[in-house]
Amino acid sequence: MIRSQTVKEILDHYRVIWALGHAQALMGWDSETYMPEEGVKGRAAARAEIAQLIQRFMLDEKFVKLLDKAEEERDLTDVERGIVRVLKRDLRFYTRVPPEVVKELAKVTSEAFVAWRGAKEKARFDLFAPYLEKIVELSRVVAEKLGYEEHPYDALLDLYEEGLTSRDVESIFSTLEPGIRSLLNKLEARGWPRSHPLEEAPYDRPALEAAIAEVLDLLGYPRGRFRVDVSPHPFTIGIATPYDVRITVRYRGVDFREPLFSALHEYGHALYELNVAEELAMTPVGTGVSLGVHESQSRFVENVVGRSREFIQRISPILRRRLPLLSKYGDEDLFYYFNLVRPSLIRTEADEVTYNLHILLRYRLERLMITGEVKVSQLPELWNSEMERLLGVKPRNDAEGVLQDVHWSHGSIGYFPTYxxxxxxxAMIYYKHGNVRGLVSEGNFAAVKEYLREKIHRWGSVYPPKELLRRSFGEAYNAGYLVKYLEEKYR
Amino acid sequence: MIRSQTVKEILDHYRVIWALGHAQALMGWDSETYMPEEGVKGRAAARAEIAQLIQRFMLDEKFVKLLDKAEEERDLTDVERGIVRVLKRDLRFYTRVPPEVVKELAKVTSEAFVAWRGAKEKARFDLFAPYLEKIVELSRVVAEKLGYEEHPYDALLDLYEEGLTSRDVESIFSTLEPGIRSLLNKLEARGWPRSHPLEEAPYDRPALEAAIAEVLDLLGYPRGRFRVDVSPHPFTIGIATPYDVRITVRYRGVDFREPLFSALHEYGHALYELNVAEELAMTPVGTGVSLGVHESQSRFVENVVGRSREFIQRISPILRRRLPLLSKYGDEDLFYYFNLVRPSLIRTEADEVTYNLHILLRYRLERLMITGEVKVSQLPELWNSEMERLLGVKPRNDAEGVLQDVHWSHGSIGYFPTYxxxxxxxAMIYYKHGNVRGLVSEGNFAAVKEYLREKIHRWGSVYPPKELLRRSFGEAYNAGYLVKYLEEKYR
Incomplete structure (x- = not known):
């Protein structure tokens, strides 16, 4: 697979970095699932040491030189070029951003997370504001150091989604905002359901766990390479892609939609990691390419497949057998329950239609913060007025407003647009394939998965996101498909 | 705590070694508990890389020099001296045994384990013999390279138990062998029970799991720092001593003694790790000092406490409430069931009285193999005839004879005597304290644990095993106590 002697040497050096990353992944998973509480005392120290070690091996002079040399080589294969590209990207942050800044950012964000948690509990933005100010300030420095062509925010976007620019995001929202708002008006006029009694209904947890296992079985549960656990916040992690991929689910006791669709969501992420070509395993291109492309896979399984009438018909016998509370509801009932549309305050609880307006709000505020056009102190008011303008709802306090998401406390500015x-x-994949619902209706999930594998999964990070999408679908980010999909679904 | 500047520098360097060890421990635990089967493909590579990395940091020239320097320093505290001693010991193997030999040993043992598993399945020693021959040969080289005073086997013993010599082991068995054999004769004459119907009785697994959790609660289950999982072979692991210690239990479906006493056994190991002084955490002396001392803690909880009449009285209400199959058995019944004495073929199933004869057999054979007095090809015959002489039973095949234990396939020669x-x-601790059963009878487990903490646990690896025992009890390995304990218990 690898012909270039230089890239071979790069991979030799990378092997230990991969191993340390594997250990980090496992420590992360364990911290969220099984670690006894006080274990954090040792774990935090170990993770910090190993993160430093990874950085040290990444910045190794010989390694950096090998990458420079490989970059100059002609005749590299696509995989080889991908390896060099991904490692160069990883290095860029450490070579361009001065160590003092990286260190300060690490310090502020670890304090900011604690402050954010307290501030949210008390619904007091002022307790979090000083930390966010510092984070914004440092993010501006990071953006300048990383460099950008048009807008400093682009440098931050690129950290989470290779090659994504404000221009892309603007173009997406210029299509989405009017499309969604027009659809919302129509739905209101037509009286599309906004609530359902099952939202408040308690479920039997072991029964729901069994139902979810059966649903995942239906989709193809790769027993030897995959597992499902429970954690406070659901997530997917490739412990050793594609051999060991794990997801978690959370059970809160009411509204069985939540664990069911979060399991489908995470399963979508997991499929990506499970289907990366085995020959890429343990290399820098051996995992999903970006947050946005990853999210497309999870949303595809959760929404496009999972909330379709065809899928509901396949899984409703399982749900009804396991959950007696469904006895009086037909498939059409379930369809509306799974597809309620209700402008609401909390992003993570938002439906398919209103969700992207939550992101639009955050994107606009982030950009304005980075340029300094908006001060941190102005955020709560701006948040609330924009929520009212975009969604017609107004937070009663900062906990259900500007403080709701953890991202900024982690220093993640530029992350939200990837959702x-x-x-x-x-939505684009849905139309490019053309018969997803037909296959789902036949229960032919294998064909759906094979399409995703062929078009997205198998390539790992060999191509940057836009290039991957253009190669597979002829275009990259066309938001028109999403508007069309929503229009057709909620007709 | 640390005054020596040199030792401070040593600990600074050691921090990353500790972190890598922590990652290794977690990877080991995960491999045995939750890892999906195919995860091994990535895991094996990651573990090998990280093991190499640890070795590299251990052999770091600057680090080795610091250790040499610290060794020369006067006025080191006991903790500081312990740190230097433990690290020097760890280094010794790598500095004295040539890398080719270490590498060859790693290669042979990884193949030998697979060969052993196949050989045991087929009960054919000849399939394993060539690997064992190679292992014995390499072990001889290792012993010569490590050096010894009296006997090459001493060099191997010391790998598992610091300072243990053939002379110690001979002295122990010269007391134990006649003592046990005489007791066995008496028990036979008096008709001590050799079997019990509960040995074949199936149990309800969730009920037994709940019972074991309650029993561990009774002993003091440190919720925030400890957990119990299920694995094919029960074990204890200090993921981050003393903050995160985990044990595993195995459920086979019949004979509820097995999971119960193996949980008590592992809990004894766990207590040791949980009670190491917090100031030693993340240092080279921050875990239990040796296999033998560790085993004393597990055996103390399992046998001295766990199989006593007093303990049975405390836990029998729990067992009876959870396990309806016990309804017709009184406490005295349980006592005999938990303390059957029956000369048998398999070490891991042996009772307290006959167990050490299984070890005696292995010890003698190992010593003769290392000197070359016995050839690998002679082992099965010798094993069988010795089993008959020592225990009066004869294996029908090699699977229940010479092939039963995994240790030799791992290259572990010199390990068995630590049991x-x-x-x-x-037994020595039992008599030194003097009132263990009294405290157990009152349910005052806290006082028993405090004694163990004070005499053994808190010291971690600060003192070598013999010194620790002499400081705490005035003597080290006196087998007389064990004979006395058995005589009194089985009177």
Whole structure:
């Protein structure tokens, strides 16, 4: 597979970095699932040491030189070029951003997370504001150091989604915003259901766990390479892609939709990691390419497949057998329950239609913060007025407003747009294939998965996101598909 | 705590080694508990890389020099001296045994394990013999390279139990062998029970799991720092001593003694790790000092406490409430069931009385193999005839004879005697304290645990095993206590 002697040497050096990354992944998974509480005292120290070690091996002079040399080589294969590209990207942050800044950012964000948690509990933005100010300030420095062509925010976007620019995001939202708002008006006029009694209904947890296992079985549960656990926040992790991929689910006791669709969501992420070509395993291109493309896979399984009438018909016998509370509801009932549309305050609880307006709000505020056009102190008011303008709802306090998401406390500015990107790409895949619902209706999930494997999964990070999408679908981020998909679905 | 500047620098360097060890421990635990089967493909590579990395940091020239320097320093505290001693020991193997030999040993043992598993399945020693021959040969080289004073086997013993010599082991068995054989004769004459109907009785697994959790609660289950999982072979692991210690249990479906006493056994190991002084955490002396001393703690909880009439009285209400199959058995019944004495073929199933004869057999054979007095090809015959002489039973095939244990396939020659050492020290602690059964009878487990903490646990690896025992109990390995304990218990 690898012909270039230089790239061979790069991979030799990379092997230990991969091993340390594997250990980090496992420590992360364990911290969220099984680690006894006080274990954090040792774990935090170990993770910090190993993160430093990874950085040290990445910045190794010989390694950096090998990468420079490989970059100059002609005749590299696509995989070889991908390896060099991904490692160069990883290096860029450490070579361009001065160590003092990286260190300060690490310090502020670890304090900011604690402050954010307290501030949210008390619904007091002022307790979090000083940390966010510092984070915004440092992010501006990071953006300048990383460099950009048009807008400093582009440098931050690129950290989460290779090659994504404000221009892309603007273009997406210029299509989405009017499309969604027009659809919302129509749905209101037509009286599309906004609530359902099952939202408040408690479920039997072991029964729901068994139902979810059966649903995942239906989709093809790769027993030897995959597992499902429970954690406070659901997530997917490739412990050793594609051999060991794990997801988690959360059970809160009411509204069985939540664990069911979050399991489908994470399963979508997992499929991506499970289907990366084995020959890429343990190399820098051996995992999903970006947050946005990853999110397209999770949203595809969760929404495009999972919330379709055809899928509901396949899984409703399982749900009804396991959950007696469904006895009086037909498939059409379930369809509306799974597809309620209700402008609401909390992003993570938002439906398919309103979700992207939540992202639009955050994207606009982030951009304005980075340029300094908006001060951190102005955020709560701006948040609330924009929520009212976009969604017609107004937070009663900052906990259900500007403080709701953890991202900024982690220093993640530029992350949110990847969620919308996922929705955009998922809808695009739906139309590019052309018969997803037909296959789902036949129960031919294998054919759906094979399409995703061939078009997205198998390539790992060999191509940057836009290039991958253009190669596979002829275009990259066209938000028109998402508007069309929503219009057709909620007709 | 640390005053020496040199030792401070040593600990600074050691921090990353500790972190890598932590990652290794977690990877080991995960491999045995939750890892999906195919995960091994990535895991094996990651573990090998990280093991190499640890070795590299251990052999770092600057680090080795610091250790040499610290060794010369006067006025080191006991903790500081312990740190230097433990690290020097760890280094010794790598500095004295040539890398080719280490590499060859790694290669042979990884093949030998697979060969052993196949050989045991087919009960054919000849399939394993060539690997064992190679292992014995390499072990001889290792012993010569490591050096010894009296006997090459001493060099191997010391790998598992610091300072243990053939002379110690001979002395132990010269007391134990006649003592046990005489007791066995008496028990036979008096008709001590050899079997019980509950041995074949199936149990309800969730009920037994709940019962075991309650029993561990009774002993003091440190929720925030400890957990119990299920694995094919029960074990204890200090993921981050003393903050995160985990044990596993196995459920086979019949004979509820097995999971119950293996949980108590592992809990004894766990207590040791949980009670190491927090100031030693993440240092080279921050875990239990040796296999033998560790085994003394597990045997103490399992046998001295766990199989006593007093303990049975405390836990029998729990067992009876959870396990309806016990309804017709009184406490005295349980006592005999838990303390059957029956000369048998399999070490891991052996009772407290006959167990050490299984170890004696292995010890003698190992020593003769290392000197070359016995050839690998002679082992099966010798094993069988010795089994008959020592225990009066004869294996029908090699699977229940010479092939039963995994240790030799791992290259572990010199390991077995630490099991007997554990039994010897457990009995010694019993008499040194003087009122263990009194405290158990009152349910005052806290006082028993405090004694163990004070005498053994808190010291971690600060003192070598013999010194620790002499400081705490005035003597080291006195097998007389074990004979006395058995005589009194089985009177």
């Amino acid at each position: 919308t990107l996922g929705n955009v790409v998922a | 007997t050492l554990g039994n010897v020290v457990a």
